Amino acid sequence: MxxxxxxxxxxxxxxxxxxxxxxxxxxxxxxxxxxxxxxxxxxxxxxxxxxxxxxxxxxxxxxxxxxxxxxxxxxxxxxxxxxxxxxxxxxxxxxxxxxxxxxxxxxxxxxxxxxxxxxxxxxxxxxxxxxxxxxxxxxxxxxxxxxxxxxxxxxxxxxxxxxxxxxxxxxxxxxxxxxxxxxxxxxxxxxxxxxxxxxxxxxxxxxxxxxxxxxxxxxxxxxxxxxxxxxxxxxxxxxxxxxxxxxxxxxxxxxxxxxxxxxxxxxxxxxxxxxxxxxxxxxxxxxxxxxxxxxxVLPEPDEPRPVVYNSWEAVGFEVNEANQLRLARLAAEVGAELFVVDDGWFGGRVGDRAGLGDWWPNRERFPGGLAPLIDEVHRLGMRFGLWVEPEMVNPDSDLYRAHPDWVHHTPGRPRTELRNQLVLDLARPEVADQVRKWLHELVGEHEIDFLKWDFNRALTEVGPDGRAWHDHVRAVYAILDQLRADHPGLRVEGCAGGGGRTDLGMMARTDQVWTSDNTDAHDRIAIQRGFSQVYPARVMAAWVTDSPNPLTGRVTPLSFRFHVAMAGALGLGGDLLAWSPEELAEAARLVAVYKDIRPVVQFGQQYRLDGGVQYSGGDRVVVLAWRGPVAFGGPRIPLRPAGLDPLGRYRDEDTGDLHHGAVLMASGLDLGLDGGDYASALVRLRKEG
Missing domain, CATH: 2.70.98.60 (alpha-galactosidase from lactobacil brevis)
Known part of the structure; x- marks a missing residue:
């Protein structure tokens, strides 16, 4: 261009x-x-x-x-x-x-x-x-x-x-x-x-x-x-x-x-x-x-997105200082750069029925507050992040008991609870101001580097004036804008029960978005392909989690899960406490590989291929290929790279093989994906001459 x-x-x-x-x-x-x-x-x-x-x-x-x-x-x-x-x-x-x-x-x-x-x-x-x-x-x-x-x-x-x-x-x-x-x-x-x-x-x-x-x-x-x-x-x-x-x-x-x-x-x-x-x-x-x-659009487009470890799928609501410290040490060993504590760290939040709105550390789970954990995470060389859901409140919370009128509701009618929670009416200036204040204090007092901003239910009972639907969103934008201005080092991930807030408005105020609560690598191939039609890889948070997958029960190899997640901003979300030494070692190796290809994936040009995805940046080309379950006797179709220099020569960085650009685009790469279901491959090419 x-x-x-x-x-x-x-x-x-x-x-x-x-x-x-x-x-x-x-x-x-x-x-x-x-x-x-x-x-x-x-x-x-x-x-x-x-x-x-x-x-x-x-x-x-x-x-x-x-x-x-x-x-x-x-x-x-x-x-x-x-x-x-x-x-x-x-x-x-x-x-x-x-x-x-x-x-x-x-x-x-x-x-x-x-x-x-x-x-x-x-x-x-x-x-x-x-x-x-x-x-x-x-x-x-x-x-x-x-x-x-x-x-x-x-x-x-x-x-x-x-x-x-x-x-x-x-x-x-x-x-x-x-x-x-x-x-x-x-x-x-x-x-x-x-x-x-x-x-x-x-x-x-x-x-x-x-x-x-x-x-x-x-x-x-x-x-x-x-x-x-x-x-x-x-x-x-x-x-x-x-x-x-x-x-x-x-x-x-x-x-x-x-x-x-x-x-x-x-x-x-x-x-x-x-x-x-x-x-x-x-x-x-x-x-x-x-x-x-x-x-x-993006506020910090040139920053490499860090390798995240998020503890949610490992412990769920059973989060406490002891298990977070153990997970943080393992996360650092496999190469994570950002450790995020998810839901359950605050107020009376021991399940999804209570605590939203009471944003202070649960003293039974974190007797010394968050400082000991944050200090250890920083000592391990990682940044520290927290999950928050600022727009929500549980009826069983101190905030709701003090301000039951602060939620979206229709006077005289039942208040619709979804996931046992209600939505704070941020169209009201006093409510939005309170949310802004506690977020400012939380980030400033606890050395928070990263927030995962979630939104886990739809709006209902918004009121008779239709502009309240607009004003709520504008208040979210204003809070995020002010929070980032007050804390320039803060980075934010947008989330709404997965990909429910994926759009250019949110991307103007966040650094990445949580693509989906579905971390099944096979399902993620289609999810990520649809995501990529408009939105770039650098904002697409993608986790490697456990097998069998917690949502679908599907069993897939660790390398397959990594290769799919490497197509975006790589994260880890499995229960590292249950991973074998061999799995932890393989994870550390693959994280190191991702850090090598990260500049190409996150800042290169993306080409969707039949059977994979390609990223090209500078003189490097990265191809991630995968296949799901296959029928016996089906053809083995070579994966054809795109956008190469037809007259260029490309050296495989791992095997040393030399390829011609025109031949690769015409005949493709035979990746040998015949190791059974859920086979995958990563190819790193470097242009010579």
């Missing part, structure tokens, strides 16, 4: 604007009624070429058709518009819909702002666009301002249009708890396909990103248009495929029914909804997303 200066340029006479990225262009223009329309999103255009674009006709074929072409930048309800609305507002008296009147624009480097007013009411809408040097991602968001009280029924961040294609294919993920990121590729219906999360988090069951192509894209070839929403609460993306052949989507925070009042003089700013065009297939789109997330 060659770098160009990102520009948002204006053609005042034609009333159109060109946004340029290194490999793509985006052109927005105004029609005769001042409605903003997408004129082009795709391959790079010059200013002269952009000026030559002709907008498609807007008149419908009949009086039952929409008068628009399905390419508006934010669809309203005014006039004969029958596409999915992006912006729905009700003015005093019941008047709905925005009749666009262009007010002006601002261009500052890569940031374009288009300003509009409604022709009847003192109501303002700003459409924002931003591009960055070296990134093909375009960020968009919307700002509302009103001089009179209005009811906002829906306010998406942006609507995105793709060219008219012969056919379309939609890519997204589905799943559930411990089954996140299951990749789906389907033909979108003519009509509306709604992807949504209604649980107050981005979700296990879906995730706020999508891709559209013409049905002919592959990992390596074809045009792909994609979008990802930077939001960690409820969300909705509606894909529309019109009868005339046009397709696109609109999306943003919230779900249906979450209306709220916008007071006179108030401002509403949506989260960012980013879009990306790639001419290089799904793999090219993914690598472009990975690059953007690393350079323009």
């Amino acid at each position: 060659h770098l160009v200066t990102p520009l948002a340029t204006a053609d005042a006479a034609a009333r159109r604007w060109l946004l340029r990225t290194p490999a793509t262009s985006y052109v927005v223009g105004l029609d005769a009624g001042d409605a903003p329309r997408c004129l082009h999103w795709g391959r790079a255009l010059t200013a002269e070429q952009a000026a030559a674009l002709v907008a498609p006709a807007t008149a419908g074929a009949s009086s039952f058709d929409s008068a628009t072409a399905g390419d508006e930048e934010l669809v309203t309800e005014a006039g004969a518009r029958f596409e999915t609305p992006s912006l729905q507002v009700a003015f005093p008296g019941g008047d709905r819909g925005i009749d666009w009147r262009f007010e002006g624009h601002d261009v500052e480097g890569g940031h374009l702002t288009l300003r509009f007013a409604d022709r009847r009411h003192p109501f303002l809408v700003e459409l924002h666009y931003r591009v960055y040097a070296g990134s093909d991602v375009i960020e968009r968001w919307t700002v509302l301002r009103s001089a009179l009280p209005v009811t906002v029924l829906r306010c998406d961040s942006a609507a995105w249009s793709v060219p008219i294609l012969r056919d379309y294919r939609l890519s997204h993920v589905t799943g559930g708890w411990s089954a996140e990121h299951a990749l789906r590729r389907t033909v979108p219906v003519v009509g509306e396909t709604v992807l949504t999360g209604r649980r107050g988090v981005s979700g296990h069951h879906a995730n706020p990103w999508l891709m559209l192509d013409g049905g002919d894209a592959t990992e390596t070839h074809g045009e792909v248009w994609s979008g990802a929403l930077a939001w960690s609460g409820s969300w909705r993306i509606t894909v529309t495929r019109g009868p005339a052949g046009r397709a696109g989507w609109t999306g943003g925070a919230g779900h249906e029914g979450l209306t709220f009042r916008l007071a006179p003089g108030a401002e509403w700013v949506t989260p960012t909804f980013a879009g990306l065009y790639s001419a290089h297939g799904y793999g090219g789109a993914s690598r472009a997303w990975h690059h953007h997330v690393a350079r323009h």
Whole structure:
């Protein structure tokens, strides 16, 4: 990807604007009624070429058709518009819909702002666009301002249009708890396909990103248009495929029914909804997303993610100072760099029925507080981390007994308990302030290097004002932002019962995310493949745990578990106290191997292969290959690396064998994975010459 200066340029006479990225262009223009329309999103255009674009006709074929072409930048309800609305507002008296009147624009480097007013009411809408040097991602968001009280029924961040294609294919993920990121590729219906999360988090069951192509894209070839929403609460993306052949989507925070009042003089700013065009297939789109997330989303992108040991699967709620000290010593011996104490260290937390909200060390389990354990972990050369669930409270807790009104609830109705807990109402400033204060004290007083921030149930009884769903998430963001500002050395892992808060909004405030509570290596292959469509390996926490697996009961070799987890930010979560000396020695060897390949895995370019994954960085290439259960007599398919220099020569760092790049990509590597079920291999190549 060659770098160009990102520009948002204006053609005042034609009333159109060109946004340029290194490999793509985006052109927005105004029609005769001042409605903003997408004129082009795709391959790079010059200013002269952009000026030559002709907008498609807007008149419908009949009086039952929409008068628009399905390419508006934010669809309203005014006039004969029958596409999915992006912006729905009700003015005093019941008047709905925005009749666009262009007010002006601002261009500052890569940031374009288009300003509009409604022709009847003192109501303002700003459409924002931003591009960055070296990134093909375009960020968009919307700002509302009103001089009179209005009811906002829906306010998406942006609507995105793709060219008219012969056919379309939609890519997204589905799943559930411990089954996140299951990749789906389907033909979108003519009509509306709604992807949504209604649980107050981005979700296990879906995730706020999508891709559209013409049905002919592959990992390596074809045009792909994609979008990802930077939001960690409820969300909705509606894909529309019109009868005339046009397709696109609109999306943003919230779900249906979450209306709220916008007071006179108030401002509403949506989260960012980013879009990306790639001419290089799904793999090219993914690598472009990975690059953007690393350079323009993550707070500390260039830090190697440490090898974590987390004690949860070893001891569960039976955590105490003695077993944590024993585990810490073993973790240090196998090469862990960060030791994390999970749930059960605080208050009356001896199970999941009590203690949430009482964030001080349990004196029966830690008689001297946390200091002796933290000191020993630091002496062993590791950093120290704690599991916390700041947004939650058990009814059986001192906090709840003192402040029963601090939770989301509907007066006069039962309070829904999920996992025996309730959710603190962080939309209330006094509640959010209390959470911020105890986190600040915990981190500052105990030399905490790392927090695993969890969220283990969905939101319910959030209240009559729909903005509380938004305000809760914004409070979480504000607390994390302040905590990191106050403690610059603190690192954070985002978690919500596994991958329930995997999104660009959370990644802007955390260093990695917990991918799934399912640590079964065989299941993780598919989970991690779906995760990698948009999110980079460096943020994908992946543990090696016990066999049989605690969740699935599946028995797999230790090397297989390691090779799968090495594809992300490696962690250990097994009961090291029960591992044999041989297993501990093998683990130490494999951790050392991971530390050698970590710069390539975490900072290189990822290529999804048939039967594995490849990372390329500098002159090194790392291939991780695996296979699950196989049928007798099935073909042994060589694994074909990708993205190599066809004229280059590559030396196997472990065997010394020399390979030609063109031969590897054409004939593949015969890895000899015939050692039974759950065989795996790691290949390290270095380019010579």
